[in-house]
Amino acid sequence: MKKNPIKKLLFVIFGCVVGLTACVRMDYYEKSEVMPGHEWSSNNPVTGSFEITDTLTGYNIFLVLRHTDAYRYNNIWVQVDLKSPADSLYSQRLDLSLGSDAAGWEGSGMNDIWEVRKRLTANAQSFKTAGKYEYRLKQIMREDPLRHVMAVGLRVQKQE
Numbered sequence: 001m002k003k004n005p006i007k008k009l010l011f012v013i014f015g016c017v018v019g020l021t022a023c024v025r026m027d028y029y030e031k032s033e034v035m036p037g038h039e040w041s042s043n044n045p046v047t048g049s050f051e052i053t054d055t056l057t058g059y060n061i062f063l064v065l066r067h068t069d070a071y072r073y074n075n076i077w078v079q080v081d082l083k084s085p086a087d088s089l090y091s092q093r094l095d096l097s098l099g100s101d102a103a104g105w106e107g108s109g110m111n112d113i114w115e116v117r118k119r120l121t122a123n124a125q126s127f128k129t130a131g132k133y134e135y136r137l138k139q140i141m142r143e144d145p146l147r148h149v150m151a152v153g154l155r156v157q158k159q160e
Contacts, residue, residue: 027157027158028155028156028157028158029050029051029154029155029156029157030064030153030154030155030156031048031050031153031154032046032064032066032151032152032153033046033151033152033153034150034151035149035150035151035152038068038147038148038149038150039145039146039147039148039149040139040145040146040149040152041139041144041145041146042138042139042140042144042145044145045136045137045138046136046137046138046152046153046154047134047135047136047137048134048135048153048154049132049133049134049135050132050133050135050154050156051131051132051133052127052129052130052131052133053130054130054158055126055127055128055129055130056126057126057158057159058123058124058125058126058158058159059124059125059126059127059156059157059158059159060119060121060124060125060156060157060159061119061120061121061125061154061155061156061157062117062118062119062120062154062155062156062157063078063080063094063096063117063118063120063137063152063153063154064115064116064117064151064152064153064154064155065098065107065115065116065117065118065149065151065152065153066113066114066115066149066150066151066152067098067113067114067116067148067149067150068112068113068114068148068150069105069109069112069113069114070112070147070148071098071114071147071148071149072143072147072148073098073141073143074097074098074099074100074101075095075096075097075098076095076096076098076139076141076146077093077094077095077096077139077140077141078093078094078096078137078138078139078140079091079092079093079094079136079137079138079140080092080093080094080120080135080136080137081135081136081138082133082134082135083133083134083135084127084128084129084131084133085129085130085131085132085133086129092120093140094120096118097118098114098116098118106118113150117155124159135154137152137153137154139152
């Protein structure tokens with residue numbers, strides 16, 4: 001039985017790709033929660049935690065939001081709470097633009113679904129203490145529950 005050289009070549013290429021990507025270090029944390037019924041209630045904050053080991057590097061922090069084209073507003077008000085390993089709590093209310101009537105939605109879209117990453121700080125943030133940081137994201141819009149929100153999350157990415 002003769003071996004197929006194309007199959008052998010594909011196997012070698014696949015092995016190289018897997019080997020190279022296994023060595024890539026991921027310098028970010030990202031987690032999103034799906035909103036039941038595409039409604040984000042103020043009673044359903046998005047929570048999670050991430051680990052910081054490098055206190056010398058700056059980090060960019062983003063709200064990750066997926067919504068449908070039927071979302072009624074050009075913005076979203078959120079309260080962001082961050083608790084450090086030293087138990088200090090940082091809390092901030094933010095008004096984040098999601099689009100405009102003239103330019104349309106920000107972010108990337110496919111059909112009627114849009115995903116946007118909104119930076120939560122103007123500059124990269126450094127964390128003074130290594131350890132586990134806990135966060136809470138809560139929508140504080142007048143409409144409650146906030147309809148047509150599919151998923152909400154946080155992304156923490158090392159500055160390059």
